[in-house]
Amino acid sequence: MAHESTDAARTLTFEIFRFNPEQPEVEPHLQSFELDETPYMTLFLALNRIREEQDPSLQFDFACRSAVCGSCGMLVNGRPRLACNTLTRDLPDVIRLHPLPAFQLIGDLSVDTGVWFREMHRRVESWVHERAPFDPEAPEERMDDELAQAIYEGERCIECGCCVAGCGVANVNPRFVGAAGMNRIARFMTDPRDARSDEDWFDVVSTEDGVFGCVGLMACHDVCPKGLPLLEVYAYLRRRMLGAGLSRGGSNELLQIEAA
Ligand code: SF4
Ligand code: SF4
Ligand code: FES
Numbered sequence: 001m002a003h004e005s006t007d008a009a010r011t012l013t014f015e016i017f018r019f020n021p022e023q024p025e026v027e028p029h030l031q032s033f034e035l036d037e038t039p040y041m042t043l044f045l046a047l048n049r050i051r052e053e054q055d056p057s058l059q060f061d062f063a064c065r066s067a068v069c070g071s072c073g074m075l076v077n078g079r080p081r082l083a084c085n086t087l088t089r090d091l092p093d094v095i096r097l098h099p100l101p102a103f104q105l106i107g108d109l110s111v112d113t114g115v116w117f118r119e120m121h122r123r124v125e126s127w128v129h130e131r132a133p134f135d136p137e138a139p140e141e142r143m144d145d146e147l148a149q150a151i152y153e154g155e156r157c158i159e160c161g162c163c164v165a166g167c168g169v170a171n172v173n174p175r176f177v178g179a180a181g182m183n184r185i186a187r188f189m190t191d192p193r194d195a196r197s198d199e200d201w202f203d204v205v206s207t208e209d210g211v212f213g214c215v216g217l218m219a220c221h222d223v224c225p226k227g228l229p230l231l232e233v234y235a236y237l238r239r240r241m242l243g244a245g246l247s248r249g250g251s252n253e254l255l256q257i258e259a260a
Contacts, residue, residue, distance in 0.1 A: 154187030163220035179220030
């Protein structure tokens with residue numbers, strides 16, 4: 001429920017997950033902190049105040065404070081969100097914070113998303129595979145505005161990990177490329193400068209670690225803080241892979257996605 005800034009000031013209770021892997025003798029637990037709400041308070045401001053005023057050992061990550069760097073993802077009352085652009089007035093009196101699941105825990109609310117994303121990029125070879133060697137003397141080729149915009153749309157991902165944390169499949173299969181990976185693949189499939197054909201992509205995407213592993217309930221789409229059209233990305237990949245698969249003679253898996 002939203003609470004307008006004109007409301008009487010609330011005292012918020014933060015129940016925060018605490019665990020330091022370097023002190024395994026202290027069991028993971030929730031620790032409560034109370035804080036008076038101030039107008040336009042974000043979770044970033046609240047956590048900083050808790051660290052400055054109540055417990056300097058609290059671990060969490062922030063850098064840009066403006067939904068650009070992707071480092072402040074966490075579970076807020078069970079839902080993946082960016083803490084820097086989440087206002088406390090949109091949350092109830094009791095705010096429960098956990099680290100994003102599916103990523104390596106550094107401590108408390110801090111996770112290492114870099115390991116997961118680096119591995120995903122390595123596996124999907126997340127760079128343009130040039131059709132011809134780069135020639136610095138060649139005139140720049142023009143690109144249709146709409147196509148450039150479609151590629152730019154895929155580049156808006158800030159790698160916050162919210163879609164991965166909210167995905168049941170990614171939580172049980174660390175090799176699953178997740179919505180962030182599928183978005184990345186679609187970005188290169190769209191790019192005419194990339195030499196990879198649908199046949200090449202089929203070998204990368206058409207496994208249970210790729211589009212066939214996705215159960216399509218679109219939690220990723222719902223939680224993406226940048227509003228990426230992950231539903232459309234998923235449909236686009238299915239269409240392209242269905243075509244590539246059928247040209248190979250089809251398979252049971254393809255018939256199942258066609259029916260889905
Ligand atoms: S649709 Fe569901 S299974 Fe597929 S990537 Fe999104 S959250 Fe995961
Ligand atoms: S697709 Fe959205 S939720 Fe997933 S990592 Fe990128 S910005 Fe975050
Ligand atoms: S601090 Fe950069 S996205 Fe939140």
